[in-house]
Structures are given as C-alpha cells and as structure tokens.
Amino acid sequence: MSISVSRRAALKSSAALGFLASFGCNSPSASPSSDSDLGKLDAVATAQAIKSGEVSASEVVEKAIERAIAVDEKINAIVTPYFDRARAAVASAPHGAWFGVPLFIKDLMNVAGQRTAYGSRAFAKNVAQSQSAFVDKLFSTGVINLGKSSSPEFGLTATTEPMSDGPTLNPWNLAHSTGGSSGGAAALVAAGVVPVAQASDGGGSIRIPAACCGVAGLKVSRGRYPLTDPPHNLPLEISVPGIEARSVRDVAAFIAMMEVDSALPKVGVVTGPSKERRRIGYFTKSPLGGPVDPQVAAVTMKTAERLSALGHEVEEMPVPFDAGMMQDFLIYWGMIAAGSIAKWEEIAGRKATYTEFEPFTFGLVEYFEMRKSILPVALERLISFAGYYGSVFADRDVILSPTVTTPPPKIGFLAPTAGVDAILEKLMNYVGFTPFMNVAGAPAISLPGGQTSERLPIGFQLAAANGRERTLLEIAYELEEAQPWTKIAPLMR
Numbered sequence: 001m002s003i004s005v006s007r008r009a010a011l012k013s014s015a016a017l018g019f020l021a022s023f024g025c026n027s028p029s030a031s032p033s034s035d036s037d038l039g040k041l042d043a044v045a046t047a048q049a050i051k052s053g054e055v056s057a058s059e060v061v062e063k064a065i066e067r068a069i070a071v072d073e074k075i076n077a078i079v080t081p082y083f084d085r086a087r088a089a090v091a092s093a094p095h096g097a098w099f100g101v102p103l104f105i106k107d108l109m110n111v112a113g114q115r116t117a118y119g120s121r122a123f124a125k126n127v128a129q130s131q132s133a134f135v136d137k138l139f140s141t142g143v144i145n146l147g148k149s150s151s152p153e154f155g156l157t158a159t160t161e162p163m164s165d166g167p168t169l170n171p172w173n174l175a176h177s178t179g180g181s182s183g184g185a186a187a188l189v190a191a192g193v194v195p196v197a198q199a200s201d202g203g204g205s206i207r208i209p210a211a212c213c214g215v216a217g218l219k220v221s222r223g224r225y226p227l228t229d230p231p232h233n234l235p236l237e238i239s240v241p242g243i244e245a246r247s248v249r250d251v252a253a254f255i256a257m258m259e260v261d262s263a264l265p266k267v268g269v270v271t272g273p274s275k276e277r278r279r280i281g282y283f284t285k286s287p288l289g290g291p292v293d294p295q296v297a298a299v300t301m302k303t304a305e306r307l308s309a310l311g312h313e314v315e316e317m318p319v320p321f322d323a324g325m326m327q328d329f330l331i332y333w334g335m336i337a338a339g340s341i342a343k344w345e346e347i348a349g350r351k352a353t354y355t356e357f358e359p360f361t362f363g364l365v366e367y368f369e370m371r372k373s374i375l376p377v378a379l380e381r382l383i384s385f386a387g388y389y390g391s392v393f394a395d396r397d398v399i400l401s402p403t404v405t406t407p408p409p410k411i412g413f414l415a416p417t418a419g420v421d422a423i424l425e426k427l428m429n430y431v432g433f434t435p436f437m438n439v440a441g442a443p444a445i446s447l448p449g450g451q452t453s454e455r456l457p458i459g460f461q462l463a464a465a466n467g468r469e470r471t472l473l474e475i476a477y478e479l480e481e482a483q484p485w486t487k488i489a490p491l492m493r
Contacts, residue, residue, distance in 0.1 A: 016047070016051060016095065016096055016097040016098075016099065016142075019097045019253075019256070019257075019269075020044055020047055020048045020051065020097060020253075021048075022269055022271055023044045023249045023252070023253055023269075023271055024249070024271065024272075032049055032054065032055055038055065038059075038060055038063045038064075039063065039064070039067050039192040039193070039488070040192065040487070040488065041195060042195045042196075042245070042246045042247040042249065042250045042487075043098055043101045043103075043195040043196045043245070043246075043250045043253070043254075044247070044249050044250055044253050045195075046060060046098075046100070046101050046195055047097060047098045047099060047100065047101050047142075050099060050100040050101075051099065056100075057090045057093070057099060057100025057144070058087070058090050060100050060101075060102060061086055061087060061090055061100065061102050061144050061146070062087070064102035064146060064193060064194055065083045065086065065087075065102075065146060067191075067192065067193045068081070068083075068146060068147075068188070068193045068194075071171075071188075071191045071192070071193050071492060072193075074169065074171075074174065074191075074492075075168060075169045075170075075171050075174070075178075075187050075188075075191060076150070076165070076166055076167065076168050076169060077104075077149055077150050077160075077168045077178075077183070077184035077185075077187040077188050077191075077193075078104065078146075078147055078148070078149060078150070078184065078188070079107050079117065079119075079147075079148050079149065079150050079151075079164075079165050079184070080107070080114070080115045080117070080147050080148040081146065081147040082114060082145060082146060082147040082148075083146060083147070085145075086102065086144050086145060086146045086147075089144050089145070090144060093139075093142045093143075093144060094139070094140050094141070094142050095142055096140055096141040096142035096143075096257070097141055097142070097253070097257055098141040098142050098143050098253075098257070099141075099142030100142060100144060101141075101142070101143045101144065101195065101196070102143070102144050102146050102194050102195075103143050103144070103145065103146065103194050103195075103196050103197050103198060103243075104145070104146050104147055104148065104149040104184070104185060104188055104193075104194060104197045104198065105135075105145050105147075105148055105149065105197075105198045106148070106149050106151055106181075106182055106184070106185055106197070106198050106199055106200055107119055107148045107149060107150060107151045107184070108151050108154070108155050108181070108200055109132075109134075109135065109198060109200065109228070109241065110128035110130065110131050110132065110135070111128055111131050111135055111145065112128055112129065112130050112131045113127065113128065114127065114128060114145075114148070115127055115128075115148065116128045116148070117148075117164060118151070118153065118154050118155075118340070119150065119151040119152050119153045119154065119155065119160075119162040119164060119165075119181075120153045120154060120162070120164055120340075120356070120357065120358075120361075121163060121164045121355070121356055121357070122344045122348075122352065122356035122357055123344065124164060132226070132227060132228040133226035133227050133228075134225055134226040134227065134228045134241050134258075135228075136226070137225075137226050137257075137258055137260075138198065138258070141257050141258075146194065149182075149184030149185045149187075149188055149197055149198075150162065150165055150168045150183060150184030150187075151180070151181045151182065151183070151184060152180045152181050152183070152416060153357065153358050153360075153361050153416060154336070154337065154340045154361065155180070155181035155182075155200065155202060155205055155239075156181070156333070156336070156337055156360065156361060156364060156416075157180055157181065157360060157414060157416060157423075157427060158179055158180045158181070158203075158204065158205075158208050158404075158414060158427060158430055158431050159177040159178070159179060159180045159183065159409070159411075159413070159414040159415070160177070160178050160179070160180045160181065160182075160183025160184055160187075160209070161177070161180075161411065161412075161414070161415050161416060162358075162416070163358050163416065163417065167411050167412075167415075168183045168184050168187055169187070169411065170187065170190075170212060170213060170408050170456075170489075171187055171190045171191040171213065171489035171491055171492045172190070172213065172214060172408075172455065172456055172457055172489045172490075172491060173408070173454070173455075173456055173491070174491070175410055175411060176212075176407075176408040176409065176410055176411065176456060177212060177408050177409050177410065177411055177413065177414065178209055178212050178213055178408070179208040179209035179210075179211065179212035179213065179404070179408065180205060180208065180209060181200070181202070181205040181209075182197075182199035182200060182201070182205050182206050182209045182217075182244060183209045183212075183213075184197075185197035185198060185199040185209065185243075185244045186199070186209030186210055186212065186213035186215050186217065186244040187209075187213055188244075189213070189215050189244045189245065189246055190213035190214055190215050190488065190489045190492075191488070191489055191492040192488040192489075192492050195245070195246055195250065196243045196244065196245045196246070196250055196254070197243060197244050198241065198242075198243055199217065199241070199242050199243055199244045200228075200239055200240065200241045200242065201217075201219040201239060201240055201242060201438065202238050202239030202438060203238065203329070203333070203431065203434060203435040203438050204219075204403075204404075204431050204433075204434025204435060204438070205239075206218065206219050206242050206243075206244065206446075207219055207403050207434050207444060207445070207446035207459070207461060208403065208404055208431060208434060208446070209244060210244055210403070210446040210447075210448075210459055211403035211404055211446045211448075211457065211458065211459025211460075211461075212404075212407075212408040212457060212459075213244075213408075213457060213489070214448045214451075214457030214459075214485060214486060214489065215244050215245060215246060215448065216244070216245045216246070216247065216248055216250075216251055216445065216446070216447055216448070216476070216480075217242070217243075217244050217245070217251075217445065217446050218242055218243075218251050218255075218443065218444070218445040218446075218469070218472070218473075219240060219242060219437060219438070219443060219444050219445070220240050220242055220255065220259075220443050220469055221240075221264055221441055221442060221443045221466050221467050221468075221469065222237060222240060222441030222442075222466075223260075223262045223263070223264055223441070224240065224255070224259050224260070224262070224264060224267075224443075224469070225240065225241055225242075225258050225259065225260065226258070226260050228241055234336070235379060235383075236332070236379065236382055236383055236439070237441075238332075238435075238438040238439060238441075239438070240438075242254070246487050246488075247480070247487070248447075248473065248476045248477050248480045249271070249477075251445070251473065251476070252269070252270040252271070252473045252477075253269075255267050255270075255469060255473070256268060256269045256270070264466070264467040265467045265468070265470070267469045267470045267473070268470070270470055270473040270474060270477070272474070272477050273474050273475070273477045273478035273481075274471075274474040276474075277311045277312050277313065278312050278313070278397040278398055278471065278475065279312070279313045279315075279395065279396040279397050279398075280304070280307055280312050280313065280314045280315075280396065280397065280398045280399070280400055280475075281314075281315055281316070281317035281320075281396045281398075281399050281400070282300060282301075282303075282304040282314065282315075282316055282317065282399065282400035282401065283316065283317050283318070283319050283320070283399070283400075283401055284296075284297040284300050284301065284401065284402060285319050286319075286405050286429070286432040286433065287319050287320075287321040287322055287323065287326075287432050287433065287436070288322075288323045288326060288428055288429060288432040289323060290405060290428075290429035290432060291405065291429075292402060292405045292406075293405060293406045293407060295407065295450075295452050295453070295458060296402045296404070296405060296406060296407065296458055297402065298450075299402070299449040299450040299458045299459075299460055300400060300401060300402050300449070300460045302449065302450065302483075303400060303449050303460050303479065303483070304316075304400055306479065306482055306483055307400070307475070307479070310478060310482060312475075314400075317396070317399070320392045320399065321436045324381075325381070325382070325385055325435075325436065325439065326428060326432075326435065327378075328378035328379075328381050328382050329382065329435050329439060330367065330424075330428075331367075331368060331371050331372070331374065331375055331378045332375075332378065332379065332382060333364060333368075334364045334365060334366075334367045334368025334369075334371075335368050335372070335375065337361050337364035337365050337368065338364075338365045338368050338369070340361070341357060341361065341362075341365060344356065344357075358416040358417070359416060359417055359418060359419045360416035360417075360418065360419065360420060360423055361416065362419070363419040363420025363421070363423075363424075364420060366420065367420055367424075382439050385436075385439045385440055386439070386440045386441055386442075386466070389436065389437075389439075389440035389442060389465075389466075390440075390465055390466065393464065393465040397464065397468075397471055398462055398463065398464050398471060398472065398475060399462070399463050399464075400460060400461070400462055401433050401460070401461050401463070402433055402458075402459075402460055402461065403433060403434065403446040403459040403460060403461040404430055404431060404432075404433065404434070404459070405429060405430055405431075405432055405433070406430060407452045407454075407456045407457075407458055408456050408457070409430070413426065414426060414427055414430070433461055434461070437463055440466065441466055442463065442464065442465060442466045442468075443463070443464055443466070443467075443468060443469045443472055444461055444462065444463035444464070444472070445461070445462050445463075445472050445473075445476055446459040446460070446461050447459060447460060447462070447476055447479060447480070447485075448485035448486075449483070449485075455490075462475060462476065
C-alpha cells in the first residue's frame with residue numbers, strides 16, 4: 001500500500017530522511033528483505049525503510065499488530081490494545097522522523113481518549129481526557145501507538161505483576177520477571193514486537209526492565225523532555241519519560257527528536273563514539289550493603305576491562321552512595337502511593353479498600369503514615385542530594401555499576417499480593433543502584449552486558465553528571481560495537 005502525501009508533508013519527509021541519514025541507516029543491512037525482517041529492525045531503520053518506499057507504513061503497522069497478537073499470548077505485556085485505531089492513524093500521522101514506527105505507550109501515561117488504568121483495578125475504567133506536552137511531541141514524530149503496555153500499580157515496584165492484569169513474563173524465560181515498572185514496554189521490545197516502547201523512570205523503572213529484558217534504557221536528566229502530567233504536584237520531580245529500545249542509535253535519535261530548550265547542555269544528534277577518552281570509576285558493591293550476585297558483578301567487571309582496553313582511564317572507586325538517602329526516598333515513595341489512593345478516594349467519594357488497591361500499595365501508605373512527621377526533613381535532604389551527587393563527578397566523567405543486584409527474579413518473588421514487610425527488604429536490596437540518579441535528576445543508561453549460566457540477561461549501568469547524556473551515548477555506542485548483544489530474545493524467534 002502506498003501513501004500519498006501533500007507537498008508540505010513531502011518536504012517534512014525529506015527533512016526526516018536527512019535526520020535519519022545522520023544515523024547511518026542507508027546501508028543495505030538496514031533494509032528489510034522480507035516481511036519477517038520487519039520485526040528485527042530498530043526504529044531508525046524502520047523509519048528509513050518507510051521513507052525510502054521499500055515498505056509502507058500501513059504494512060509495518062499491520063505486521064507489528066500480527067506480532068503483538070501472537071507474542072502477547074505468551075508474555076502478557078499488553079493491557080489495552082488499540083489496533084484498529086493504529087491502522088486508522090497511519091493516514092493522518094505527521095510525516096516526522098519516525099513516521100510509521102509502531103510502539104506501545106506505558107499504562108501510566110495519559111493519551112487523550114484512551115484508557116489509562118495506572119496498572120490498578122481502581123482505575124480500570126479511567127479514560128484520559130487530555131494528554132501532556134510530552135505525548136504531543138511524541139506523536140509529532142509520526143509514531144503509531146498500538147496500545148498500552150503493562151505496568152505495576154502506579155509504577156511503585158520493580159516487577160510488573162499487577163493484580164489487575166496478571167504478571168508480564170520475561171521473553172527470555174517465562175518463569176522470570178521483566179522488572180518494573182516499564183516491564184511491559186521492555187518485554188515487547190525484547191520480544192521483537194516493536195522496535196521501541198514508551199517508558200518512564202521514577203526509581204530505575206526504565207533501567208531495571210532494560211537489564212532484565214536485555215535491551216537499552218536511558219533515564220534522562222530532569223527537564224530534558226517536555227513536561228508530563230504532574231500527578232501529585234510533587235515538590236521534587238523524580239520521574240522522567242523515555243523509551244525502551246533495541247539499539248543505542250534509537251536512544252540517541254529519540255533524544256534528538258524530543259529534547260527541549262532548557263538550562264541543560266544540549267545533547268543534539270549523537271551518531272557514534274567520541275574520540276575523547278573518559279575518566280570512569282566503577283564499583284560492584286551495593287550502596288545498601290546487600291549481596292550482589294557474582295554473575296552480575298562479573299559483567300560489570302568485564303565492562304570495566306573492556307572500557308580500559310578501549311583507552312579510557314578506568315579505576316575502581318569507593319561506593320559513592322549509602323542507605324541513608326534510600327530511607328528518605330522510601331518516605332517520599334510512600335507519600336506518592338498515599339497521593340494516588342487519595343486521588344481515587346476523592347473521585348469515588350469513599351475510602352479505598354483491598355478490593356481496589358494492592359496490599360503492597362497500602363503497605364507503602366502505612367510506611368509513610370508512620371514516618372510522615374519527618375517528611376520535611378527527608379525532603380530537604382533529598383533536594384540537597386543533587387549537590388552531593390555532582391561532587392562525585394569532580395574527578396571522573398562517568399560511573400559504572402551493576403543496574404540491579406541480581407539477574408531477573410522469578411515471578412512471585414516481588415509480587416504485590418504481599419505487604420511491605422514481606423517485600424520491602426527484598427525490593428530495596430534488588431534496586432540498590434538506580435534511585436540515586438532520580439533524586440539527583442541526573443542521567444543514567446542500562447545496557448546489556450552478558451547472560452547468566454541460564455541465559456538470562458544481565459545489565460550494567462553508566463551514570464553521569466546532570467545534563468551529560470551525550471557522554472553516556474558516546475560510550476554506549478562504543479560498547480555496543482565492542483560487545484554486541486542479542487537484539488531479540490531467542491524464545492520469541
């Protein structure tokens with residue numbers, strides 16, 4: 001099926017071709033030779049194939065829908081499909097740089113006229129009346145939304161096993177978790193359904209699923225992207241939107257399309273490694289003092305050795321963070337849970353019960369209620385943490401660590417059907433490397449680094465000072481070339 005466009009749209013398409021060409025996607029290897037190849041392309045190559053006329057946007061979307069239907073029977077990552085709307089949207093989508101690229105949007109993100117359940121039974125019938133500036137800009141790139149991907153209730157935990165829709169299963173091994181909270185997004189990318197999927201990160205929620213599912217996930221600096229809906233008028237915004245992706249160039253292209261003017265250094269178009277060698281500090285011990293799986297630590301060590309072999313100045317460093325900030329973070333996290341339930345109670349006109357909300361969510365609220373008297377002090381410490389975080393980079397450019405302390409846990413290990421007492425210690429031990437960047441508002445990326453003896457993905461994390469996404473992307477390009485990863489989970493092929 002060919003798509004006719006106006007002269008103005010054609011000019012936009014020409015500009016988009018120039019943008020895509022900057023990412024080196026004109027090579028034959030970037031083109032589909034058959035319908036089955038479409039699911040193997042990243043977003044940049046998919047958009048290039050559409051704009052060059054090798055395949056139509058309608059065909060790309062239709063094949064993605066076919067994959068979604070077939071794969072979701074196995075992994076349960078789609079909570080609200082919008083396949084008919086996606087088919088219709090192709091005709092009216094802007095001819096931006098990613099025209100025709102199919103994706104899913106996380107169930108925490110409002111899209112006007114579409115269901116947003118926040119991973120919760122309480123909001124099962126909620127239909128968004130509006131959408132944020134971030135969603136407006138996302139759709140201006142020409143992407144086609146196939147539906148909503150799964151998330152835990154309000155994105156509050158690091159596994160995607162909501163009571164509302166059941167657990168999302170890891171496409172590498174269906175007995176294991178995808179991580180959270182962007183677990184559905186990462187699973188759909190890893191399974192080859194879509195090349196990218198919208199995600200968000202409030203404590204590691206892009207990076208943790210990226211590590212669990214063997215994909216790339218970047219948490220950007222606070223203020224890098226257009227504003228999203230502020231759900232609680234928070235005094236400290238810790239969550240940022242983004243994507244789960246199959247390639248570093250997709251992550252780089254997304255930033256180039258989506259970033260807004262701000263006080264941050266502009267990232268611009270990053271198309272490959274830099275010749276500049278960086279000072280990199282690494283550590284493998286958990287800031288919270290818990291154990292780190294030896295296979296996870298080994299992947300970080302291997303990456304450190306690889307970076308050193310590439311000419312970077314790499315040194316082991318003391319663990320730069322500690323458990324003190326995490327206690328303040330938990331109080332703040334509990335406040336967010338309390339605000340989510342309070343929002344529902346205001347709408348419903350009655351008190352919430354366990355019929356509507358999960359035991360873990362209520363447990364977080366109880367945790368907060370017992371400590372809310374010290375919230376002002378905790379908040380003051382959280383806000384001031386950015387200054388300390390910046391000092392960590394006084395004599396280094398990047399820090400390298402594991403993303404999480406263990407390989408993907410089994411389904412049920414962090415299930416929200418249990419209360420806080422049963423889960424919290426396990427959860428905090430598991431996510432001991434990621435929340436610090438959310439509090440500081442700084443960027444960090446998780447990349448696939450290896451596999452366990454059972455062929456489960458293991459990720460590592462690179463973090464930088466506020467606004468230094470360009471440095472992370474340049475190193476990520478270099479590592480992707482030096483130690484390439486499997487782009488699609490073998491179980492789904």
